[in-house]
Each structure stands twice: as structure tokens, then as C-alpha cells.
Amino acid sequence: MSLLLVRHGQASYGAADYDKLSERGHLQARRLGEWLARGGHRFEAVVVGGMRRHRETADGVIEAFAAQGLPLPAPIADPGFAEFDHEAVFSTWLRQNAEHPVAIASRSGLPRDVGAMLQAALLAWANDELPDLPESWAALGARVHAAGERLEALGGGGEVLVLSSGGVISRLAQIALDVPNHRAVELNLALRNSALSEFHPHAGRLRLGSWNALPHLHGARDLWTYY
Numbered sequence: 001m002s003l004l005l006v007r008h009g010q011a012s013y014g015a016a017d018y019d020k021l022s023e024r025g026h027l028q029a030r031r032l033g034e035w036l037a038r039g040g041h042r043f044e045a046v047v048v049g050g051m052r053r054h055r056e057t058a059d060g061v062i063e064a065f066a067a068q069g070l071p072l073p074a075p076i077a078d079p080g081f082a083e084f085d086h087e088a089v090f091s092t093w094l095r096q097n098a099e100h101p102v103a104i105a106s107r108s109g110l111p112r113d114v115g116a117m118l119q120a121a122l123l124a125w126a127n128d129e130l131p132d133l134p135e136s137w138a139a140l141g142a143r144v145h146a147a148g149e150r151l152e153a154l155g156g157g158g159e160v161l162v163l164s165s166g167g168v169i170s171r172l173a174q175i176a177l178d179v180p181n182h183r184a185v186e187l188n189l190a191l192r193n194s195a196l197s198e199f200h201p202h203a204g205r206l207r208l209g210s211w212n213a214l215p216h217l218h219g220a221r222d223l224w225t226y227y
Contacts, residue, residue, distance in 0.1 A: 002209070003151050003199040004041070005162045005169045006032065008053040009060065010193040010225045014109075018087075021056045028194035028216075028223055029060025035216035036061060036161075037068045044158035046073050047151070049081035054163045057194065061161070075163075076154070080147025083165035085134045092130045093121035111226075119189060126181035137181070144171040152201045166191040172199065176208040187211075193225045 009025030009032075011018050021029065046061070048054040058075050065072040094117070097103045106117035124130050126137045135143075147168070151160050170188035174181075176199060191197075191212055198209035217223045 001152065001157050001201055002159045003162065003201070003206070004159060005164060005172065005197045005199060006057065007166050007169055007191050007193055007195050008051075008057040008163060010227070011053045013227050019052045021053055024223060024225060025053070025193060026056065026060060029057040030064060031216045031220070031223070032057070032194050033061035033064025037065050037070050041159060041161075042070075043073060043161045044156055045154040045160045046075045047078050047081060047154070047160065047162045048075045049083065049164045049168065050077040050079050051082055051165070054081070054165070057163045078147060078150065080143050080150065081162060081164040081168050084140050084167045086167070088133050089125050089130060090118065090121045092133060093117075093124050096130070115189060119185060122185040122188065123182060126185060140167065141171055141175075144168050145175055148172050148175070148206055169197055172206060173197065173208055173211065176206045189226070193227070
């Protein structure tokens, strides 16, 4: 059995509504669907985390399969694969650390500076240094673990496609690799939009088969995005 987990296409960073795909995100999703269809992938189930950016990424895959006359199961929404409340995590860290050099530098909006802030905030969350959030780091881990266990029953011996987010997929990778929290943060920040990661259930747990692959964007380096 193979579980293909996909981080959604590029969302609308900096816009009033982040939770929708950008024009580039829609293109990433369509190219993903075309590559999966051409490559012979036939899914027993398709699962979405339920967020708009997950559904819109799934729509690109659905359109590509339909264009080639190929069957694809109707997506199943599973809130276990919804992303954590990133706005709450990052805004809480910024309020608590308004005068921190990393917080000040992040106001530039430059990817390097924003990335450093995201890493600092996620590490603080993982270390239980951000109180009163909608979901703790441990609660996210438990939710993701339970969601991963549900996938095996959906797929039988075939393939399952899951459209989710970086926080969820990186926590599944953390469980599969048995690495500490700071490695999970690094995995999260490294995950590209629409990237494929493959997992396999084995001996009662998930094993990581591949990570952060973009075969559908080969030759299109301008479509490699992180947020």
C-alpha cells in the first residue's frame, strides 16, 4: 500500500484570504494531476484536509483525471489532515517577542527574514512556550497520528492520495522517522508547495518512502515555491 501526501499548491500569502490558491498554486495543482494521471497512479481513495486550499488543489487533480477520461474517487474530507492555526502560532510569538531581532527583521517581508521568524515561532510552540493557543504541539501530533492510522483502512492494498498541509505532513514524517521536534520544524519549513511525499504502512506504523518530490514541476523551476 502506498500513501501519497501532497502539500497544497501555493496559497495567497499576503492577501486578505490566505486560504485560497494563487494563480501559480492552481497551475501547480493542474500539473500535479496531469503527472499522476500520465504516470499510471490509480487511487482507491482521495482525502482532503477540508481547507479551501486543500480542496482547490484536489480540484486540479480531479480536472486532470477527467480530461484523460480516468476515474478518481470523490474526495473525502478528514479534519485530521487540516493544518494547525498558523496565524495564532505566529501572531502569538510576535506579540511575545516584539523586540526580538528576528521579529524586527521579519518586518522586511524578505523570505529569509520571514523564514527565520517562522522557525523561531514553531520551535517555541514545540517547546510549549506559547500559551493559550487553539491547539498545542502535542495535540496536533496526536491528531495527525490518528489521521494517519485511518488511511490504511481506506486504501486496502492500493494507493491513497491525501491533500494536506506542511505542518501535518511534517508531523507524519517525524513519527515515521522518530526524530525530535526541531527536526519536524525543519521538515515543515523545507516542504515545497504541491510536493509529493510517500509513506507506507508497515508493522503497525508508517514508514517514509520519499520526501518533498516535485516530478510534475521538472523543468519549471519558477514554480518551486515554499509559501
